[in-house]
Amino acid sequence: GAGVSQSPRYKVAKRGQDVALRCDPISGHVSLFWYQQALGQGPEFLTYFQNEAQLDKSGLPSDRFFAERPEGSVSTLKIQRTQQEDSAVYLCASRRRGGAISDTDTQYFGPGTRLTVL
Amino acid sequence: GQQVMQIPQYQHVQEGEDFTTYCNSSTTLSNIQWYKQRPGGHPVFLIQLVKSGEVKKQKRLTFQFGEAKKNSSLHITATQTTDVGTYFCAGAVPWGKLQFGAGTQVVVTP
Numbered sequence: 001g002a003g004v005s006q007s008p009r010y011k012v013a014k015r016g017q018d019v020a021l022r023c024d025p026i027s028g029h030v031s032l033f034w035y036q037q038a039l040g041q042g043p044e045f046l047t048y049f050q051n052e053a054q055l056d057k058s059g060l061p062s063d064r065f066f067a068e069r070p071e072g073s074v075s076t077l078k079i080q081r082t083q084q085e086d087s088a089v090y091l092c093a094s095r096r097r098g099g100a101i102s103d104t105d106t107q108y109f110g111p112g113t114r115l116t117v118l
Numbered sequence: 119g120q121q122v123m124q125i126p127q128y129q130h131v132q133e134g135e136d137f138t139t140y141c142n143s144s145t146t147l148s149n150i151q152w153y154k155q156r157p158g159g160h161p162v163f164l165i166q167l168v169k170s171g172e173v174k175k176q177k178r179l180t181f182q183f184g185e186a187k188k189n190s191s192l193h194i195t196a197t198q199t200t201d202v203g204t205y206f207c208a209g210a211v212p213w214g215k216l217q218f219g220a221g222t223q224v225v226v227t228p
Contacts, residue, residue, distance in 0.1 A: 031213075032212055033214065033215065035216075035218075040220075041220055042208075042218030042219055042221050043161065043206075043218050043219075044218070045216065048213070048214070049216055049222070050213075055213070056213075056215060070120060088195050091161070095214055098213070099213060100213065101166075101210055101212065101214050106151070106163045106166060107151075107163065108163070108216065109153075109160040109161045109162070110160060111159075111160050115171070
């Protein structure tokens with residue numbers, strides 16, 4: 001079946017513009033995660049959804065970052081008034097179940113959206 | 119908060135040689151996962167370790183979880199050019215949030 005997809009794959013924004021990044025998780029997956037990966041670094045957690053509920057947004061860097069998953073499937077990460085430090089790859093991942101992880105229930109990452117803020 | 123450190127940051131390996139990358143946490147982990155990211159790609163899940171002292175093998179890759187569940191290692195034998203990429207370890211909280219290390223970037227010389 002299809003994996004996690006993200007769009008756009010590349011986005012160039014002028015400083016101050018708003019952007020919206022889309023994630024289509026694997027069909028039926030309950031858990032959805034957003035991560036931010038700066039060049040040469042490991043992914044950093046941003047936020048977590050279980051179905052439509054945003055259960056953890058502790059990793060969002062500022063109130064300019066907003067994420068939603070209104071119907072429990074597709075998710076959108078919105079960044080308002082983009083700054084140069086927002087330049088990074090934004091990764092989405094999904095997992096089949098919610099709640100406690102198990103040995104066979106892993107996260108599947110999408111290809112990411114590379115955001116460049118000029 | 120939980121910190122996950124990886125060493126070395128870079129690993130240059132001659133094709134056919136073995137190498138090991140290490141992952142250390144400041145706190146006890148409920149489990150640890152390993153991912154591989156090819157240049158320009160996204161993290162791809164390799165394995166999850168849950169039990170203290172657990173050892174798992176995938177062909178030429180051997181993963182180990184420390185007895186205290188605060189460290190882990192990945193050992194690759196007979197390195198091939200297909201092993202090029204960055205290897206990340208990540209500690210997971212029970213509901214799945216991952217705390218990644220900075221990764222070990224592996225370069226293989228033919």
